[in-house]
Amino acid sequence: MKSCAAIFVLMIAVSMAFGKVYSPKVLTEHVADLSGDWQSFLSNPRFTGKTGQALAEAAFQYITDTITGYYHCTEVRGEYSSSWNQWSEGFNFWLTRDPVLAFNVHGYGLCYHMNATWTGLLRAIGFDQVRTGGWGSGGGLHTFPEVYFNGGWHYLDAQFRGYVKKTDGTIPSWQQIKAQPALLDSNPYNVSPFFPFPNNGPRQEMMSRSDIKNVAQNEPYEYWPSAHYGCHTMDYTLRKGEKIRRYWQSDSGRLWMPAETYSGWSSGNELYALYNQQPFGPKPWVGGLSGSVNTTGFGVITYEPVLVSADYTDGVYKDSNVVQNQNGVFLAANGSGYIIFRTYTPYVIIACANSSLSSKSDDTGGAVIHYETQGQTTVSYSVDNGISWTSLATGSNLAENRDLSQQMYGRFGYLVKFSFSGNAGASGLTAFKTRTLVAVAPMSLPRLNTGSNTITFSTGDARGYNTEAINLPIDLYDMTATNRMAVSRTATYNPTSLNGKLKNGDIVFKALSPEGTSIKWYSVGAFITGGFGDPCTYTIGVSGTNGNFQTVATYVPNSGTHWNDAFYTTGNVSSYENELYVRYYAGSNVSSNSMNRLLLYAHYQNNTQSNSDSAIVTYCYDVNSVEEQFSFRAGDNTVYNKNLSGSIKNKWVEIACLSGGSxxxxxxxxxxxxxxxxxxxxxxxxxxxxxxxxxxxxxxxxxxxxxxxxxxxxxxxxxxxxxxxxxxxxxxxxxxxxxxxxxxxxxxxxxxxxxxxxxxxxxxxxxx
Structure with a gap:
């Protein structure tokens, strides 16, 4: 019996210390890490040991590759906002300008926001100075990205896939090209791709080399110092009974549909025609070096905990006055109690587009929950981290499937709350499961190739911790939601003003994590208007107590007429409990400058459980058109080798955290x-x-x-x-x-x- 007791202690220790899989990541040598851990990105053999021009060129080759790169299609709003139908709002503040969000979730775009993600990538991998510019008020139809190294600026255009190398091997700046447009006429170093978009391409925004030369010769130019932002990471957690399966190609209309924002979306629209080519959805306008082998992918996240097992304590977000019994989780004492489960994904939630592509009114399957209860129960959901709740159902002995696709489309997560009342043991939850569809960019997926494949599995967030993420959905266009979420505000607030939403004062928001957790680190940022000859200093500060804010980011706009800039920062905090307060300061005594979009991510750590569990990784692929699969158990830093022969077509890859009470x-x-x-x-x-x-x-x-x-x-x-x-x-x-x-x-x-x-x-x- 003594040996048995020793075994028991070991097994319980494992059970209590392990459960969730924190930020699981699968990579192969064929793709670089785009999750937000940029040191991991640089460890890919393509970039090892490179600096300066060599690193910039290697990054350009990677991000313009027809497999690992993004492609030119249409503008992409990164996530939901209440200004769906306001084109100017979406164009200026909600297009995807974060490289992690762009490369993992969407994988395509247009120049005026995708070149911002390109300069954001360059900054993330160590280039301290980057900038984009355009011609005319607001930047016209194209932005020209530049990066600073070796004492000068250099123009590398990832969106239109080209750059110039002079006879001495150096890369000129955009101003040098404007002064010598003939530099675009020759390619002595055989740079590839070299501005491959065709003349008179199928879309107005597709600029050929001759178009770019014409702009250099004839158009005025202004700089946008930092139109990108870098707050998003691909950090998430798998609980016991949860798995994520990511597909290289979408099907059945399960995809992100930013094109609905076009008022002209109809059978005569050029974008409509492109989307309706098989496979349905976004895809490159042209092929070859101008295009991509990728279209759009998607993912399915399923969660089905066994409530009578350790799955419940591992997966519940918050609860009160409830206890497990043989039937589920029920009131522990007479009165009231509740259970809250959280769905969070770094991939934006989508749905299946059905008969109407210009409306979300008939979309289904994107966020489905199933629950079974006993006794008096109220079911509600929250999209603002529990600040407010919307009722779904009230009654006794509920057994329902609820499709929340239209409420959750474009978001990164939500909470579901079950509120019980009655006598102890009479009311409770007996079954719960969720199914979530998400958008996935195939360029980021860990593909397999013919020959040798080294698959690595690791856990831990972008900073190496075992944390869970909160992405607070601040939408300044929505006054009701903003006033409800804000802790305090002294700034003048005009939600419908395109470039004057917050000015002359501050606004404070709070990220709240569950009891028993501590905020570990944050990413914060803001889109701003500046440079209109109106002096202004913007700052962002953080605090654990809503006082004595520490300034962590400062931005002073340059003079000129540029606008739509952004600034951001990330950092660790110490001695914070489960509250993070963020203060956004929009200057004083200003008339033109303002903050127009705010970003707040907080990462929290469980105070008693931080080790990561193992997972099951499964690949599905075709070999010479015959489907095959393999699986392996993986813990942190697991390496698995797989040799494949024949023609390989990647289909999906899955990571699963097995239920502890299946x-x-x-x-x-x-x-x-x-x-x-x-x-x-x-x-x-x-x-x-x-x-x-x-x-x-x-x-x-x-x-x-x-x-x-x-x-x-x-x-x-x-x-x-x-x-x-x-x-x-x-x-x-x-x-x-x-x-x-x-x-x-x-x-x-x-x-x-x-x-x-x-x-x-x-x-x-x-x-x-």
């Missing part, structure tokens, strides 16, 4: 991926239960396979350690245990089997 596989079913699993019968049972451990293979080193089986009650107390049974032969893959139950109360029990360090858990129901 229902047993029914007799006759095949265990997932052929690995070890548990079958229990009968289940529920009255006196005896047979526990069948299946698919157990002898170790390759010919040592005996070590199997330890223990049974616990729902509180985690050990009930029984069952002895290792004898096998008929060393090659046997099935072992049977019999549990004879006596003097135990009926209820839920957990069977845990440790097979050479791999732990499997199943629910066992003793009916008594």
């Amino acid at each position: 229902a047993p596989i029914q007799k006759g079913e095949k265990a997932p991926s052929g690995g070890p699993d548990i079958d229990i019968f009968p289940n529920p049972f009255n006196s005896n239960a047979v526990i069948l451990v299946q698919n157990v293979r002898e170790q390759t080193n010919h040592k005996d396979t070590q199997i330890e089986l223990s049974i616990f009650d729902i509180q985690g107390k050990i009930i029984r350690c069952l002895p290792h049974p004898a096998r008929n032969s060393r090659s046997s893959s099935r072992m049977a245990y019999t549990w004879n139950v006596s003097m135990l109360p009926s209820g839920i029990y957990l069977v845990k089997v440790n097979i050479n360090g791999d732990i499997l858990t199943r629910k066992l129901v003793f009916a008594g």
Whole structure:
């Protein structure tokens, strides 16, 4: 019994310390890391050891590649805003200008915002000075990106896929090209691609080399110092019973549809015609070096916790006056209580577009929840991190599927709250699951190629911590929501003003994480108007107490008529609890300058649980048009090698955090991926239960396979350690245990089997 007790302590320690998978990431050597961990990006062999011009050229080659790069299609609003139908608002403040958001979620765009993401990438990998510029008021139809290194500015245009190298091998600035437009006539170093867009292309915004030369010769020019921002990361968490499957190609209209913002979206519209070419959705206008092999992908996130197991404590966001029992999670004492679950994804939530492509009124399948309750229950949801709630249903013994696609389209997450009232044990939640569709850019996915593939799996956020993210949806165009979310405001506020929303004062917002957690780090930013001869200093400050704000970012606009700039910063905090206050200051005694969009991301850490669990990674791909799959268990820094032959077409890749209380596989079913699993019968049972451990293979080193089986009650107390049974032969893959139950109360029990360090858990129901 002493050895059994030692096994129990180990197993409970693992169970309590591990559960969630924090910011899981799968990479192969064929793609660089675009998640926001830019040191990881630079560790890709394409960039190792390079600086200055060599690094800028390598980054250009990567981001203009027809597989790893983005492509020219149409403008993309990065996420939801209440100004859907206001073109100027969307154009200036809501287009995707964050490189992480652009390269992981969308993967395409137009020059006046995608070149901002290109300069944002350059800044992220170590180039301190970048800028974009345009001609005419507001920048015309194109922006010209430049990066500073080796004592000068250099023009590399990733959106229109070209740059010039002079005979001495250096890259000129845009001003040098304006002074010598003939530089565009030759390509002595065979730069490729070299402005490949055709003359008179199928879209007005497609500029050929001759178009660019004409602009250089004839158009005035102004600089936009920093039109990009860099707050987004691909950090997220998988809870027990949750998985994310990302597809290289979308299907059935499941995609991000920014084109609905076009008032001219109809059968005669050029964009309508492009989208309706198969496969349906955004795609390059032209092929070859001007285009991409990618179109648009999507993802499916499913979450189905077993509420009577550790899945609940691992996955619940907040709760009050509830306790687990054999049926689910119920009121612990007479009165009221609640359970809150959170859905959060760094990929923007989409839906399936049905009959109407110009409206979201018939979109479905994007955010679906299923719940079953007992007793008096009210169900509600929140899109502002719990600041306000919208009721979904009220009643007794609810069993419903709710499709929230239209409410969640374009967002990154939401909360669902179950509020109970009545006597202890009478009201509660017996089942809950969610299914979420998201937009995915194929350029970021860890593809497999013919030949050798080294697959790496790692965990931890962009700063190396095991955190969860809050993306506070601040929408200054929505006065009601802004006033509801703001902690305080002294600034003059005009939500419908295009370039004068916040000025002469400040506004403070709060990011609140659950009790028992601490804010670890933040990313904050703002879009601003400046440079109209109206002196102004913008600042952003942070605090853990709504006082004594520490200034973490300052921006002073240059003189001139540019606008639509942005500034941002990121940093760690210490001694903060579960509150982060952010103060945005928009100057004083100014008339023209203002803040027009605000960004706030907070990353929090659990005070008692920070280790990351293992996951199951599964690939699906075609080999010579025949579908194949493989899976492997992965922990932090796992490396898995796979050699493939034939013609490879990547289909999807999945990361799953297995449920800690999964229902047993029914007799006759095949265990997932052929690995070890548990079958229990009968289940529920009255006196005896047979526990069948299946698919157990002898170790390759010919040592005996070590199997330890223990049974616990729902509180985690050990009930029984069952002895290792004898096998008929060393090659046997099935072992049977019999549990004879006596003097135990009926209820839920957990069977845990440790097979050479791999732990499997199943629910066992003793009916008594």
